[in-house]
Amino acid sequence: MPERIYDHKEIELKWHDRWKNDATLYKAEVNSTRPKYYVLEMLPYPSGSLHIGHIRNYAIGDALARYKWMQGFNVLHPMGWDAFGLPAENAAIQRGRHPHEWTLSNIEEMKRQHRRMGFSYDWDLEVTTCEPEYYRWNQWFFLKMLERGLAYRKKALVNWCPECGTVLANEQVIDGCCWRHEATPVVQRALEQWFWKITAYADELLKDITEKLEGHWPDRVLSMQRNWIGRSEGSEIDFTLEGTGEKIRVFTTRVDTIYGATCVILAPEHPVAQKLLDEAGKARAKQMIDARAQKGPGDLEKDGHFTGGYAINPYSGERLPVWIGNFVLMDYGTGAIMAVPAHDERDFEFCTTYGIPIRAVIRPVDGALDEHPKAAFGDYGIVEKSGEYSGLPSADARTKMNQRAEREGFGKAAITFRIKDWGISRQRYWGTPIPVVHCPKCGVVPVPEKDLPVVLPTDVKLTGKGRSPLLDVESFMNVKCPVCGEDARRESDTMDTFVDSSWYFYRYCDAHNSSAPFDSAKIAYWFPIDQYIGGVEHAILHLIYSRFFTKVMRDLGLIQNSEPAARLFTQGMVIKDGAKMSKNKGNVVSAEDMIDRFGADTGRLFELFAAPPEKDMDWTDSGAEGAYRFLSRIFRFVTRTADRAVFGNDAEADRRALRKLHQMIKRITEDFDQRWHFNTSIAGLMELVNVLYIEEEKLSRAALEQILPALVLMLEPFAPYTAEEMWETLGRAAPVFRQPWPKFDPELAKEDSAEVVLQVNGKVRGRILVSFGTPKDELERAALTDPSTQSFLAGKQVVKVVVVPDKLVNIVVK
RNA sequence: GCCCGGGUGGCGAAAUCGGCAGACGCAAGGGACUUAAAAUCCCUUAUCCGGCAACGGGUGUGUGGGUUCAAGUCCCACCCCGGGCACCA
Numbered sequence: 001m002p003e004r005i006y007d008h009k010e011i012e013l014k015w016h017d018r019w020k021n022d023a024t025l026y027k028a029e030v031n032s033t034r035p036k037y038y039v040l041e042m043l044p045y046p047s048g049s050l051h052i053g054h055i056r057n058y059a060i061g062d063a064l065a066r067y068k069w070m071q072g073f074n075v076l077h078p079m080g081w082d083a084f085g086l087p088a089e090n091a092a093i094q095r096g097r098h099p100h101e102w103t104l105s106n107i108e109e110m111k112r113q114h115r116r117m118g119f120s121y122d123w124d125l126e127v128t129t130c131e132p133e134y135y136r137w138n139q140w141f142f143l144k145m146l147e148r149g150l151a152y153r154k155k156a157l158v159n160w161c162p163e164c165g166t167v168l169a170n171e172q173v174i175d176g177c178c179w180r181h182e183a184t185p186v187v188q189r190a191l192e193q194w195f196w197k198i199t200a201y202a203d204e205l206l207k208d209i210t211e212k213l214e215g216h217w218p219d220r221v222l223s224m225q226r227n228w229i230g231r232s233e234g235s236e237i238d239f240t241l242e243g244t245g246e247k248i249r250v251f252t253t254r255v256d257t258i259y260g261a262t263c264v265i266l267a268p269e270h271p272v273a274q275k276l277l278d279e280a281g282k283a284r285a286k287q288m289i290d291a292r293a294q295k296g297p298g299d300l301e302k303d304g305h306f307t308g309g310y311a312i313n314p315y316s317g318e319r320l321p322v323w324i325g326n327f328v329l330m331d332y333g334t335g336a337i338m339a340v341p342a343h344d345e346r347d348f349e350f351c352t353t354y355g356i357p358i359r360a361v362i363r364p365v366d367g368a369l370d371e372h373p374k375a376a377f378g379d380y381g382i383v384e385k386s387g388e389y390s391g392l393p394s395a396d397a398r399t400k401m402n403q404r405a406e407r408e409g410f411g412k413a414a415i416t417f418r419i420k421d422w423g424i425s426r427q428r429y430w431g432t433p434i435p436v437v438h439c440p441k442c443g444v445v446p447v448p449e450k451d452l453p454v455v456l457p458t459d460v461k462l463t464g465k466g467r468s469p470l471l472d473v474e475s476f477m478n479v480k481c482p483v484c485g486e487d488a489r490r491e492s493d494t495m496d497t498f499v500d501s502s503w504y505f506y507r508y509c510d511a512h513n514s515s516a517p518f519d520s521a522k523i524a525y526w527f528p529i530d531q532y533i534g535g536v537e538h539a540i541l542h543l544i545y546s547r548f549f550t551k552v553m554r555d556l557g558l559i560q561n562s563e564p565a566a567r568l569f570t571q572g573m574v575i576k577d578g579a580k581m582s583k584n585k586g587n588v589v590s591a592e593d594m595i596d597r598f599g600a601d602t603g604r605l606f607e608l609f610a611a612p613p614e615k616d617m618d619w620t621d622s623g624a625e626g627a628y629r630f631l632s633r634i635f636r637f638v639t640r641t642a643d644r645a646v647f648g649n650d651a652e653a654d655r656r657a658l659r660k661l662h663q664m665i666k667r668i669t670e671d672f673d674q675r676w677h678f679n680t681s682i683a684g685l686m687e688l689v690n691v692l693y694i695e696e697e698k699l700s701r702a703a704l705e706q707i708l709p710a711l712v713l714m715l716e717p718f719a720p721y722t723a724e725e726m727w728e729t730l731g732r733a734a735p736v737f738r739q740p741w742p743k744f745d746p747e748l749a750k751e752d753s754a755e756v757v758l759q760v761n762g763k764v765r766g767r768i769l770v771s772f773g774t775p776k777d778e779l780e781r782a783a784l785t786d787p788s789t790q791s792f793l794a795g796k797q798v799v800k801v802v803v804v805p806d807k808l809v810n811i812v813v814k
Numbered sequence: 815g816c817c818c819g820g821g822u823g824g825c826g827a828a829a830u831c832g833g834c835a836g837a838c839g840c841a842a843g844g845g846a847c848u849u850a851a852a853a854u855c856c857c858u859u860a861u862c863c864g865g866c867a868a869c870g871g872g873u874g875u876g877u878g879g880g881u882u883c884a885a886g887u888c889c890c891a892c893c894c895c896g897g898g899c900a901c902c903a
Contacts, residue, residue, distance in 0.1 A: 683838035
């Protein structure tokens, strides 16, 4: 009989073709009696090609999905496609194609690649977020937000490139200049923008990190989110402007230092500053604002300008000069601070630059008041030189001062967040149109629900320059006002595509619903996502926005869960030649190439084997070849054993092989259930195959009949095509992942005897084989009389003997 | 500066609860098979010292201390690498 060889191409294409049109293969049922498991990898960008960096994400999710199927779960593993905003639009323009057509053709190509990889998706639940039906529900959510006061419009500063005459996203600003015009500094421009009130949920977003996500999401992601939300407790205090009596409200976390304040500093764009400043001063303020846009904040020198005004400290009655300063941010706190140069490093720097006095008011608990307390900026202590508060510890002074502010109406204890409302307006073509109409008579009017979706026009000229291209499409822009019926103009802004990705996983559960974004009953069954898997680069934006969206949907009564994902897993990057894989560096290995050279199974297997999934992994071709060799090795063993007629009959060999088998079932099951260290799972399969090669001739038919199917079943999550082919070789039918996961027998997994290490003073001197459960005193006796320890015991006194049953004996001598 | 990770052979890594450091793979070297090569199969491979050898002994998980019969693992201090945040008042 000719020896069958492992031909990955033949095998993978065979099964790929067999399953290509079977939509029911991985179908999950809503309200199944089996326990549910919703596993989801983060969205792919429809760039048209997958590379092996992407594959890792799916390989992890797919292994898990297949394992859960085999464990008897009702697994939802859907697949969909994000519209992916700016880069998609820009790339389409560069290629002279319409973004919609371009994106859809990319999606088709990526879908083909995903299928070719053999991933176990529920293809029926495919969602494409750039389709009108998805726009409809984005717009529906927008209207709901508007009704609830969670959507609003205000003038806000945006990055503006004077050369292109266009708005730039933050990521398009490189070193303060436009990404296309490296010599053109970006300026700040005020535009009317739509916002969603994520700040209304800041407290809950923060609280649930601790209450719901801690321990289930990676610490690193949670700490980034905490940082981003940035809650700080302090006080808001009004300083009264001399002359006009106008109030300047400042925010401070250190109201206890207020007697040390020597000036008030406003953000350059602060309205009070704009009133106080003369023409020259206004020009200086503008300079500061632009400079801030162009440089990273860290590189900016302190810059300030005296406004000419004075304000009164409400506690001391002291008259303080009012300045503007480039380091004071309009969108944090109140846009105004009191400067306490003695106890704040930034204030110190500012005040020394401009010769503003410095006055210390905090002394260490066990020390004296230092007039120049430079070394102890920010320290708490005892308040001095502070009127009635002198002598109080910082914390007490704070409480008392807050109480007085509240009582006398010039301030209060306050909490400030760093997180800002989510600006969803984009002056771009590509994105969901914001469903409102601007009527000269009625103002801003929402588009009635029955008129949704507002669809993007297709006859649009895309240049990537100037204002939104939608403004030039008269058929789109000109509408009748839904209220008065008069001529009106459509809103030309489109939504940030992060809106799409904020709730796509809900739509996955009910992808074809045309009367609602989804059926709430289906969500109640599937949610929360049991396991969400993706790159850490989404730690802030996507993962905060989708948490926010979930809470809003809950408050709209659409869903019951408060968090989208019960567990989050962030996988490491794929590194090649010492660098992250990227087109710029030219070190990309495309999925296509990988499948061609090694096969889909080999690629997946190697990616899971090379490192634990949360760590970065190095892709090396030789490493992939090793994975290929292993698949060949296991395949050869299974196929030639299936052809075998004569078997050995060595009970000892059977026992050794079965022991290894059951030990490995145990290890791999635990790896899946607890740690996802698939590298050790695969190493376990390799160990098992190594033992099988050694014992091959001696094994009985009965032992092989137990070992082979279990081996194939355990390979399935990592290399499904190969597993499927071997399963057929073994004369079995139906997809492998529908088979039950093998169970291990603890009795068979047990070693016959324990090897006990003998140590003298902690150093290994010998080892003895004993039967399991040998009592302590017997082990001690054996250790003390074993030849290996004798030379180290001679002439010494035994002080102590530590015995760990079945493991070691340590003899302590003097 | 602050907040997270991490540091183990030539390389990727393993050691899950404080109990044999280096499983498994890559690379390298040797052997078998072959006219030959590829493929395959088997063996060796942390390091130093002694020995022809089987073997024996020492050292070894970023550095320095500590706890313990026993530390890659726990505690303290420090060094280095990676990531995130950063005039946030």
